[in-house]
Amino acid sequence: MNKAGIVSYGSYIPRYRIRIEEIAKIWDEDPNELRSQLQVASKSVLGPDEDVATMAVESARNAINRWKGDPQKIGAIYVGSESHPYAVKPTATIVAAAIDAEKELTAADLEFACKAGTAGMQMCLGLVKSNMISYGLAIGADDSQGRPRDPLEYTAGAGSSAFLIGTERVVAEIEGTYSVTSDMPDFWRREGAIFPSHGVRFTGKPAYFQHTVDASKGLLEELGTKPSDYDFATFHQPNTKFPLTVAKMLGFSSEQVEVSLICKDIGNAYSASSMLGLAQILNHANAGDKIFMTSYGSGAGSDAFSFEVTDEIEEVKTYPYNVDHYIQNSEFIDYGLYARYKGLLR
Amino acid sequence: MEPPKIWREKRERYLAIGIQCQDCKSKSFPKTSFCTKCSSSNITEYRLATSGKLLNFTKVTSTSKEMNSYAPFFVGIIELDDGIKVTGQIVDCKFEDLQDEMRVRMVFRVLARNGEEGLIRYGFKFTPE
Ligand SMILES: [Zn+2]
Numbered sequence: 192m193n194k195a196g197i198v199s200y201g202s203y204i205p206r207y208r209i210r211i212e213e214i215a216k217i218w219d220e221d222p223n224e225l226r227s228q229l230q231v232a233s234k235s236v237l238g239p240d241e242d243v244a245t246m247a248v249e250s251a252r253n254a255i256n257r258w259k260g261d262p263q264k265i266g267a268i269y270v271g272s273e274s275h276p277y278a279v280k281p282t283a284t285i286v287a288a289a290i291d292a293e294k295e296l297t298a299a300d301l302e303f304a305c306k307a308g309t310a311g312m313q314m315c316l317g318l319v320k321s322n323m324i325s326y327g328l329a330i331g332a333d334d335s336q337g338r339p340r341d342p343l344e345y346t347a348g349a350g351s352s353a354f355l356i357g358t359e360r361v362v363a364e365i366e367g368t369y370s371v372t373s374d375m376p377d378f379w380r381r382e383g384a385i386f387p388s389h390g391v392r393f394t395g396k397p398a399y400f401q402h403t404v405d406a407s408k409g410l411l412e413e414l415g416t417k418p419s420d421y422d423f424a425t426f427h428q429p430n431t432k433f434p435l436t437v438a439k440m441l442g443f444s445s446e447q448v449e450v451s452l453i454c455k456d457i458g459n460a461y462s463a464s465s466m467l468g469l470a471q472i473l474n475h476a477n478a479g480d481k482i483f484m485t486s487y488g489s490g491a492g493s494d495a496f497s498f499e500v501t502d503e504i505e506e507v508k509t510y511p512y513n514v515d516h517y518i519q520n521s522e523f524i525d526y527g528l529y530a531r532y533k534g535l536l537r
Numbered sequence: 538m539e540p541p542k543i544w545r546e547k548r549e550r551y552l553a554i555g556i557q558c559q560d561c562k563s564k565s566f567p568k569t570s571f572c573t574k575c576s577s578s579n580i581t582e583y584r585l586a587t588s589g590k591l592l593n594f595t596k597v598t599s600t601s602k603e604m605n606s607y608a609p610f611f612v613g614i615i616e617l618d619d620g621i622k623v624t625g626q627i628v629d630c631k632f633e634d635l636q637d638e639m640r641v642r643m644v645f646r647v648l649a650r651n652g653e654e655g656l657i658r659y660g661f662k663f664t665p666e
């Protein structure tokens with residue numbers, strides 16, 4: 192059987208940014224302390240005519256254009272998000288129509304806080320490996336919400352990342368994946384509530400760190416690999432400090448993680464976070480490189496993946512609308528415009 | 538806007554699909570059931586080029602209630618790289634950034650939201666390339 196893995200990938204980050212200082216000013220908090228605590232300078236903000244569906248479509252189109260293949264061959268589309276525009280009416284159907292992948296395919300929206308996108312990658316991999324489909328598209332997209340003045344307001348950003356999984360012209364083989372899941376009350380949003388709630392300090396140690404470490408160690412053990420075997424590693428980025436800390440706990444160096452640290456510019460892109468990190472790594476990777484990724488979603492769970500980059504990467508690496516393009520194409524806004532774009536003015 | 542109309546216009550709005558006449562080969566947008574040049578009904582779907590140049594533009598400050606939350610916004614006539622001219626909004630830029638002949642590309646955006654509970658209408662707009 193052919194190698195199964197990533198055939199193409201595409202990302203999208205909205206243009207607008209707000210600086211930590213601008214938010215801190217409104218609530219009279221110390222921006223320097225926040226910046227050193229979070230190691231985040233700004234976060235991305237959606238324009239008034241954007242939502243998770245538009246971002247998911249843009250990232251999916253970037254994946255298709257990078258691939259140059261026929262979208263009719265896509266047999267599954269999964270969109271992971273905690274901020275789908277409709278409570279009932281799948282985002283995945285909008286994506287399917289907008290990339291001309293209708294109508295013979297399966298599709299669904301997924302929700303698992305910040306890791307629903309990587310859960311979609313696993314589902315696509317299973318379908319591809321069992322020969323049920325030729326290609327599956329897994330998307331992680333979020334327009335995350337933070338209650339004004341809540342610590343989350345400083346980092347709740349937006350973005351989308353799409354990965355096309357298949358067996359033809361694989362750019363990064365998936366060597367293995369390993370997950371852990373447990374019932375954890377660290378972060379939640381009830382049906383109909385606008386803003387999420389969280390367990391404040393509880394979110395770090397037993398939630399993010401324990402799950403990320405358990406899934407990562409589980410995969411390393413299963414594959415018989417060690418951190419030094421990898422050229423790059425990426426972890427979920429709720430801020431910049433957490434992925435650096437968990438990398439150290441696992442024995443990865445900060446150099447292995449550095450390329451993927453996009454949170455400092457765009458904040459926490461939730462479902463898209465670890466996937467944007469992976470996309471950024473692929474833009475900088477060469478044939479033969481090994482990549483390690485572990486996502487984390489509150490509630491809680493982690494999906495760990497091991498990839499090996501193939502020669503095919505050279506064909507797709509130079510596609511212009513990549514993570515760096517969107518990071519550079521930015522416009523800083525003040526809190527007033529931010530409040531309008533976020534729909535805080537009613 | 539009613540659900541049947543949104544559904545009917547989906548391919549046109551999402552994928553920028555017009556028609557090409559199989560008799561006289563002329564292309565047109567939006568979709569019609571006959572050729573706009575020779576009236577032939579021997580037509581096929583045609584997907585428009587996804588980039589082009591801005592021919593002229595204006596700022597819309599007051600508009601329908603449905604669109605008011607997006608105003609002011611910018612509307613332009615774009616000549617696509619296949620020669621077809623379309624009207625569309627230009628987003629992710631400031632009015633002073635807009636120039637005649639500037640290169641733009643298609644993006645997928647919300648066209649309008651029907652209040653807090655109604656359908657969301659999606660389609661193409663343009664952004665500086
Ligand atoms: Zn004709």
